[in-house]
Amino acid sequence: MRLHRLHARLAWLLLIIVVAAAIPLGSARPFFWALFAVLIGAAGLYYGLGLERTNNGLRRTPIGWFAAVGFGVLCVFLLAQALPLPWPSGLVGDLMTRDGTVLALSQISLAPGNTLLMLVQMLSYGLLVLLVTLVGANRYRRLRMLDALFLVIVVHAAYSVIALTQLGDIVLIFPKWAYEGVATGTFVNRNSFATYLAIGLVLGTALTLDEIGYRMGADRLTRAKDGGRPVRSLTLHIVGLLVVMSALLATQSRMGAAAALLGVLVVAIPLIAALPLRSSRRLLIGLAALVPAVALFQFYGLGLLERLGSVEGAADVRRDLYAQVIEMISARPWAGYGGAAFEVAFPLFHRPPVSADLVWDKAHNTYLALWAELGIVVGSIPILILLWFGVRLLRSCVTSPDRVAQLVALGALAAVALHSFVDFSLEIEANALLLLMLVALGLAALRPRASGKLSEGVDGK
Numbered sequence: 001m002r003l004h005r006l007h008a009r010l011a012w013l014l015l016i017i018v019v020a021a022a023i024p025l026g027s028a029r030p031f032f033w034a035l036f037a038v039l040i041g042a043a044g045l046y047y048g049l050g051l052e053r054t055n056n057g058l059r060r061t062p063i064g065w066f067a068a069v070g071f072g073v074l075c076v077f078l079l080a081q082a083l084p085l086p087w088p089s090g091l092v093g094d095l096m097t098r099d100g101t102v103l104a105l106s107q108i109s110l111a112p113g114n115t116l117l118m119l120v121q122m123l124s125y126g127l128l129v130l131l132v133t134l135v136g137a138n139r140y141r142r143l144r145m146l147d148a149l150f151l152v153i154v155v156h157a158a159y160s161v162i163a164l165t166q167l168g169d170i171v172l173i174f175p176k177w178a179y180e181g182v183a184t185g186t187f188v189n190r191n192s193f194a195t196y197l198a199i200g201l202v203l204g205t206a207l208t209l210d211e212i213g214y215r216m217g218a219d220r221l222t223r224a225k226d227g228g229r230p231v232r233s234l235t236l237h238i239v240g241l242l243v244v245m246s247a248l249l250a251t252q253s254r255m256g257a258a259a260a261l262l263g264v265l266v267v268a269i270p271l272i273a274a275l276p277l278r279s280s281r282r283l284l285i286g287l288a289a290l291v292p293a294v295a296l297f298q299f300y301g302l303g304l305l306e307r308l309g310s311v312e313g314a315a316d317v318r319r320d321l322y323a324q325v326i327e328m329i330s331a332r333p334w335a336g337y338g339g340a341a342f343e344v345a346f347p348l349f350h351r352p353p354v355s356a357d358l359v360w361d362k363a364h365n366t367y368l369a370l371w372a373e374l375g376i377v378v379g380s381i382p383i384l385i386l387l388w389f390g391v392r393l394l395r396s397c398v399t400s401p402d403r404v405a406q407l408v409a410l411g412a413l414a415a416v417a418l419h420s421f422v423d424f425s426l427e428i429e430a431n432a433l434l435l436l437m438l439v440a441l442g443l444a445a446l447r448p449r450a451s452g453k454l455s456e457g458v459d460g461k
Helices: 002-020 030-053 065-082 112-135 139-165 190-215 234-251 254-273 279-300 302-308 311-331 342-348 366-374 381-397 404-419 429-444
Strands: none
Touching: 002 030, 002 112, 002 139, 002 429, 030 112, 030 429, 065 112, 065 366, 065 381, 112 429, 139 190, 139 234, 139 404, 139 429, 190 234, 190 254, 190 404, 190 429, 234 254, 254 404, 311 342, 311 366, 342 366, 366 381, 381 404, 381 429, 404 429
């Protein structure tokens, strides 16, 4: 029982941390990276001391060897980038500024302090995933955590609409300095907020369809085992979905809407197909879900529709930017310029036709940003780890009767992966923490193997 209480308290502590990260401008500032790294570290220390008091050891987790090894390589490389080591000249090389000045560097990173801070951030991400897979092994607790996350996202969505329409279009308590006239919630950038809402829409869709299936008798016997499931209000979930959809449309984020659609399809198709209904009735349910969506589009979607007409111009700007980022990568394809050092390194390559009137501190493509900062090999590690998680979740949810958390993780991964092609939403801490918590909850739902891992029934805590 004492272990059960420890896991319950840790679960709520982690939820509070992830939820709080969205409040101070999406935690898009380095100060908040350090702050939440300290908080996650404190949660890990609390858990370690709790295990010591209860005389329990650390359970095995379903993270997998590939992710563990890859994460270790990533962290070691970040540390190495910031240290003045005797690197081969062919790996690091001297850099030349636009006025011809040669920069002779003793370390890889152009911003060693930023790189060390990114290392701390990555360590906090890894610890969060580890802790969530441990506390999420209990099915009832896992579903409660998903419910709590959706409720918080609904509150953020409601606040964003109220702040836009009733409070003078503010962010927190301050007048906006960017993206006036569109919903940004507590974030600065509408696209980053749209990613947060897209993940919420994926989560809410999965929980709503799961509740419908449960009430219709699908997997009722299976769901009654190992702690059962929390009681949900279907009406409140549907209302919450409409609130999140309203806020998403009010952001007028084109790719945010596309990412949300992709993520929703990932979770909706298998859950609707699993409903104990005839095919025609399944189709009616799907069509009925479109009715409120069409109504909301009439109120909030016109601005988004107008922005669709400027896609070609935005694509031209992105194409010019990406061409220069690729040139930047090709100059240092293996070593990179240092974690979190893009804004320091890119001015060395910035030139027309990319506008000089804007500060390009982001690559507006998370994949290119990783390759620019960490090199092609190490920069691909975070991508491959998330892909590895996605493959494992996909293989498991095909046969798992308890697959809601797994589908939510897959839908969130799909939405974020698409949006990351044209923006930097995953470089915003609040989005990264939310995605990692959902992925970890999905991993926690994986069926244990017969290799000695503790089963969920044995866990029960």
